[in-house]
Amino acid sequence: MAPSKPITRFWEWGKNIICVGRNYAEHAKEMKNTLPTEPLFFLKPSSAYVREGSPIVRPYYCHKLHHEVELGVVIGKRAQEVPQAAAMGHVAGYALCLDMTARDTQEECKAKGLPWTLAKGFSTSCPVSDFIPKEKVPDPHQLKIWLKVNGELRQEGHTSAMIFSIPYVISYVSGIIALEEGDVILTGSPQGVSAVQEKDEIEAGIEGLLTMRFQVAQQKYRP
Numbered sequence: 001m002a003p004s005k006p007i008t009r010f011w012e013w014g015k016n017i018i019c020v021g022r023n024y025a026e027h028a029k030e031m032k033n034t035l036p037t038e039p040l041f042f043l044k045p046s047s048a049y050v051r052e053g054s055p056i057v058r059p060y061y062c063h064k065l066h067h068e069v070e071l072g073v074v075i076g077k078r079a080q081e082v083p084q085a086a087a088m089g090h091v092a093g094y095a096l097c098l099d100m101t102a103r104d105t106q107e108e109c110k111a112k113g114l115p116w117t118l119a120k121g122f123s124t125s126c127p128v129s130d131f132i133p134k135e136k137v138p139d140p141h142q143l144k145i146w147l148k149v150n151g152e153l154r155q156e157g158h159t160s161a162m163i164f165s166i167p168y169v170i171s172y173v174s175g176i177i178a179l180e181e182g183d184v185i186l187t188g189s190p191q192g193v194s195a196v197q198e199k200d201e202i203e204a205g206i207e208g209l210l211t212m213r214f215q216v217a218q219q220k221y222r223p
């Protein structure tokens, strides 16, 4: 059944957040990762969304919280086993997303062969902008995305540099996970990821379309 809320507030729908990793060669290189031959992907829980006005909270177990600025693709129509040629017909629009990453935890998970959930799926790990309808974006592979910390430019990337295009990612993922209306695909981070501290101000944008700002806070809770 179609959700009754407008897709302009997709982050309230409780749908899937699918994240592609290592989709920009320069970022894979800075992380000393090999280039993927097929998209690498992982999930965040939908409760990971956070909106402007609320802080990004560094988890109590993390000492190296990294920002990754990424273009989010918002699915508008269920997609299962969709060929590349039809993939863009399943897109409702876009959003700017941050794939906040507990990098030290991720390194530990990689070394131990454990899943990345603690590193990628904690609450507030997916700051998200307003919805951008697809009509406003003639070509999603011609966007400049950027991120500043305390006014200093840290990331600047062009979506033309993606290794796997948006139609390919939709086609590939839809052959494994059925995509639903309101799902979002984070398309991977360009280079320049770096650590942020409590009280840091993160500003990110898609050139010519929108900007968003978040402050970093520290989780006080200990189990």
Ligand SMILES: O=C([O-])CC(=O)C(=O)O
Pocket (backbone or CB within 6 Å): 019, 020, 021, 022, 023, 024, 027, 031, 068, 099, 101, 187, 188, 189
């Ligand atoms: O954290 C990573 O290594 C992968 C990732 O999310 C990205 O490349 O955007």
Ligand SMILES: [Mg+2]
Pocket (backbone or CB within 6 Å): 019, 020, 021, 068, 070, 099, 188, 189
């Ligand atoms: Mg990422």
